């Protein structure tokens with residue numbers, strides 16, 4: 001659907017992404033032609049596997065399994081009749097589309113001539129509104145394709161064309177969905193997770209790794225930065241008698257650490273799963289004070305989403321089950337019953353004055369582990 005000078009760049013990116021997910025043995029050749037990508041399949045290619053794979057590729061609006069017909073109308077009509085012998089239908093229509101205006105017949109003429117032939121050969125009825133079988137005929141250059149179904153793709157933009165971002169990933173429901181939405185807009189997403197090991201179990205880190213694996217179905221592979229956060233939490237707790245401010249302080253440190261890594265590794269933005277008002281830490285005031293810890297843009301794609309819709313999305317994406325597992329979140333450590341919902345920057349800055357902010361950050365980054373994670 002793209003026009004203009006960027007189009008070849010997007011098409012190449014999409015082609016490369018398709019090649020990554022589709023088993024190499026399934027495809028004999030694959031080409032870009034007039035706004036389509038056409039792959040010639042090998043005999044042994046498995047449609048179900050291909051369908052599952054293609055439904056994870058951003059940038060595909062729809063796709064079809066097609067027959068390649070001769071471009072000469074008499075021959076293609078004969079071939080179409082042969083193929084239709086294998087189909088069970090009582091009503092049908094032909095829906096022709098011509099990308100090549102040099103073809104001797106117009107789309108309407110193809111509809112009429114092929115339609116008449118099918119009526120004559122099979123004695124079936126035309127139904128333009130509700131046919132049992134819709135025969136799509138697409139004329140693209142010298143090639144003519146016949147198919148019966150358009151399968152829906154994910155839409156969006158090919159992963160990689162928009163650059164790369166760093167997503168703050170917990171093992172909850174929200175941040176995996178937020179990350180996925182950035183992939184949908186063409187970003188490569190890498191992940192950063194803060195953990196309180198050994199205060200919390202290794203298991204929560206394993207859950208995060210599993211979530212990353214699922215998300216990588218949509219982008220192949222990614223990096224996961226695992227940052228030890230316990231020491232920072234202990235320091236914050238020691239220096240803030242007013243426990244209600246702690247979550248905000250935790251979040252500001254997470255942002256600063258993420259930004260440090262983003263500067264070093266050239267990520268264009270940070271991503272979180274915040275949704276306005278969903279929990280106490282996600283009020284307008286708190287989000288404002290948290291954002292002021294850094295200068296990099298922070299993308300919060302779920303800010304206006306309802307929880308039920310986020311849960312539905314997590315089910316679709318495949319992260320729901322892992323996020324449902326009970327886990328001990330680092331952020332629940334040392335927290336009060338009544339956290340601040342109206343953070344004030346001066347109160348926060350006064351506490352941070354008592355902390356060795358830069359040293360805490362560089363210590364955490366020094367002890368950070370980096371994993372490269374592929375898809376399942």
Ligand code: ATP
Nearest residue numbers: 168169170172173174175192193194272273274281
């Ligand atoms: P989620 O479902 O993503 O855990 P949440 O509703 O539990 O979100 P919070 O716990 O307030 O909300 O976290 C808000 C956002 O902060 C998360 O969506 C995530 O982007 C980030 N975040 C929270 N905890 C961590 C963590 N341990 N490591 C990395 N990022 C985190």
Ligand code: MG
Nearest residue numbers: 170171172329
């Ligand atoms: Mg959470």
